[in-house]
Amino acid sequence: MKYLTLLLLATTVLFTSCGDEETELPTCIDELLTDFKVDACSTADLTIWRFRGEEVYCFNWVPCFSDGTSDIYDANCTLICQLGGISGNPECANVDWESNAVLTETIFTQP
Numbered sequence: 001m002k003y004l005t006l007l008l009l010a011t012t013v014l015f016t017s018c019g020d021e022e023t024e025l026p027t028c029i030d031e032l033l034t035d036f037k038v039d040a041c042s043t044a045d046l047t048i049w050r051f052r053g054e055e056v057y058c059f060n061w062v063p064c065f066s067d068g069t070s071d072i073y074d075a076n077c078t079l080i081c082q083l084g085g086i087s088g089n090p091e092c093a094n095v096d097w098e099s100n101a102v103l104t105e106t107i108f109t110q111p
């Protein structure tokens with residue numbers, strides 16, 4: 001009986017502790033995401049990046065339009081920069097994005 005109890009306990013822990021946890025977004029980012037889901041094309045996405053020591057949120061419109069942008073917001077929903085566009089802007093706040101930003105998580109991709 002003792003071994004059966006241990007087996008049941010181990011099985012319960014195994015199946016309940018390893019589920020996918022949803023990232024909690026700042027309220028304003030979650031609101032922007034709601035609109036993004038409606039307006040974005042099928043290849044658009046929302047990702048979280050580490051940039052200048054903070055988490056930033058990238059709403060990637062680039063795949064939707066030939067001159068699309070990636071809109072970079074901080075946790076307070078302040079638009080920090082727009083990457084891409086007609087000019088192909090590679091900088092965010094006068095800092096090269098590609099060499100200073102690290103992708104940490106993909107939050108949403110259009111199905």
